[in-house]
Amino acid sequence: MPKPLIPSTPSRLLAEQALSRTAGAPLLSGNAVELLIDAAAHYDAWLTAIRGARQRVLLENYIIRDDEVGRMFRDALVERAQAGVFVAVVADWVGCLGQSRSAFWAPLRAAGGEVRVFNPPQLGQPLGWISRDHRKLLVVDGVLGFLSGVCISAKWLGDPGRGVPPWRDTGVALRGPAVAELEAAFAQSWGEIGVALRQFVPLPEPATPVGNVSLRLIATQPATAGMYRLDQLIAAMARKTLWLTDAYFVGIAPYVQALVSAARDDVDVRLLVPGSSDIPVVASLSRSGYRPLLKAGIRVFEWNGSMLHAKTAVADGQWARVGSSNLNIASWLSNRELDVAVEDAGFAGQLAAQYERDLDNATEIVLAPRRHGSSERVRSSEERPRVRRSGGSSGRAAAGALRIANSVGAVLSNRRVLGDTSGGPLIIGTLALALLAVIAILWPAWIGWPFGILAGWFALNLGIRAWRLRGRNPREADDD
Numbered sequence: 001m002p003k004p005l006i007p008s009t010p011s012r013l014l015a016e017q018a019l020s021r022t023a024g025a026p027l028l029s030g031n032a033v034e035l036l037i038d039a040a041a042h043y044d045a046w047l048t049a050i051r052g053a054r055q056r057v058l059l060e061n062y063i064i065r066d067d068e069v070g071r072m073f074r075d076a077l078v079e080r081a082q083a084g085v086f087v088a089v090v091a092d093w094v095g096c097l098g099q100s101r102s103a104f105w106a107p108l109r110a111a112g113g114e115v116r117v118f119n120p121p122q123l124g125q126p127l128g129w130i131s132r133d134h135r136k137l138l139v140v141d142g143v144l145g146f147l148s149g150v151c152i153s154a155k156w157l158g159d160p161g162r163g164v165p166p167w168r169d170t171g172v173a174l175r176g177p178a179v180a181e182l183e184a185a186f187a188q189s190w191g192e193i194g195v196a197l198r199q200f201v202p203l204p205e206p207a208t209p210v211g212n213v214s215l216r217l218i219a220t221q222p223a224t225a226g227m228y229r230l231d232q233l234i235a236a237m238a239r240k241t242l243w244l245t246d247a248y249f250v251g252i253a254p255y256v257q258a259l260v261s262a263a264r265d266d267v268d269v270r271l272l273v274p275g276s277s278d279i280p281v282v283a284s285l286s287r288s289g290y291r292p293l294l295k296a297g298i299r300v301f302e303w304n305g306s307m308l309h310a311k312t313a314v315a316d317g318q319w320a321r322v323g324s325s326n327l328n329i330a331s332w333l334s335n336r337e338l339d340v341a342v343e344d345a346g347f348a349g350q351l352a353a354q355y356e357r358d359l360d361n362a363t364e365i366v367l368a369p370r371r372h373g374s375s376e377r378v379r380s381s382e383e384r385p386r387v388r389r390s391g392g393s394s395g396r397a398a399a400g401a402l403r404i405a406n407s408v409g410a411v412l413s414n415r416r417v418l419g420d421t422s423g424g425p426l427i428i429g430t431l432a433l434a435l436l437a438v439i440a441i442l443w444p445a446w447i448g449w450p451f452g453i454l455a456g457w458f459a460l461n462l463g464i465r466a467w468r469l470r471g472r473n474p475r476e477a478d479d480d
């Protein structure tokens with residue numbers, strides 16, 4: 001019997017306080033939680049919920065693609081809007097870039113539905129595009145809610161015709177008090193883009209709780225870092241096991257250190273990542289971070305299917321996290337994300353069992369001794385099956401760029417000890433800077449022009465921002 005992650009009173013009260021403050025989210029009891037595995041199960045559950053909506057449908061997703069899946073959702077929303085149901089959709093501008101155009105939503109708007117696009121590029125915010133709405137959320141009638149890693153695109157279903165299996169992804173269906181929090185999270189995104197969400201007639205409280213699961217709903221906004229701090233805290237609190245799954249792992253030093261410390265305390269720490277990613281550059285950056293994990297005794301596995309897109313964690317068979325947050329700096333610090341942290345042995349057990357099933361289709365990465373030379377090399381523990389994958393695109397490259405900058409910055413400022421793991425990003429950084437140096441010496445105008453244009457662009461944006469803020473009192477300006 002594993003020791004529980006959160007022990008009995010009074011340590012429990014202290015642990016709860018730490019978890020609530022860190023996550024910025026209270027513990028909500030009386031919920032029902034259902035685990036959803038892979039996109040087909042999600043799309044079935046989501047479409048059934050939408051088609052059964054009687055009063056309101058709130059949908060927020062990073063990617064909604066104009067393909068057979070996207071159109072199925074749009075048509076279901078149109079049908080509900082025509083029947084008088086309030087339908088509101090938030091889609092992310094970067095996530096949907098090249099996936100769906102404004103015209104895709106014309107039938108829904110014509111039916112009375114409302115669609116808002118999160119954070120398109122705008123003057124006055126030259127770096128504003130970095131912050132994305134990465135949530136995957138659906139709430140129907142204020143009683144049934146979903147959050148997940150799954151976007152709305154046929155890509156998640158694979159391509160049976162070409163032998164591409166479906167992507168591995170994870171989400172949950174929620175009933176109970178958590179659903180009001182989901183609506184509040186949606187209302188916050190909605191209100192950020194335009195006029196606030198209308199008030200709905202409150203539904204009568206069910207006479208008895210719909211379930212007995214306690215959880216925290218963590219709806220992060222840029223720089224609140226609730227999920228980052230919670231991930232660190234869980235690594236510090238785990239006593240027996242910490243099993244992580246992530247699509248775009250780009251470990252930064254403080255988090256890697258938290259995992260290393262847990263492993264050194266004999267916690268069974270495992271990390272499952274894609275073997276074949278839709279964003280190969282991020283996979284390479286993930287790999288370049290394996291060595292310190294392996295050296296500390298953390299077990300790393302690469303999934304052998306088409307693409308592993310899930311973002312989950314399970315600790316000590318007691319605590320489980322599911323949602324949209326990847327283990328990288330883009331998710332932790334600059335996006336709007338939505339995750340649920342469940343404190344329930346039954347649910348955590350289900351997620352742990354799924355983890356073990358996933359490992360059956362994964363290859364362990366190990367440190368193997370070299371024949372000549374001193375250091376060990378990172379390699380697969382076995383011959384791997386070749387799997388076809390479908391293509392993809394994403395802003396997670398920004399996390400990769402940050403990792404390169406992090407490693408190069410560490411060398412230049414001498415501010416942390418670099419393990420031999422930083423070699424990959426350092427080589428990329430070295431080549432990029434050497435290229436820049438050659439261009440600057442031989443063709444200075446090639447550097448001068450872009451620099452001049454960039455400086456001018458920033459000046460223009462800052463000027464516009466200053467102009468908009470003129471005459472406002474400092475408190476209003478702070479709120480902006």
Ligand SMILES: O=P(O)(O)OC[C@H](O)CO
Pocket residue numbers: 062134149151247248278326391392393394395396
């Ligand atoms: O950002 P994620 O983790 O939702 O991944 C979306 C990818 O861009 C899919 O190609």
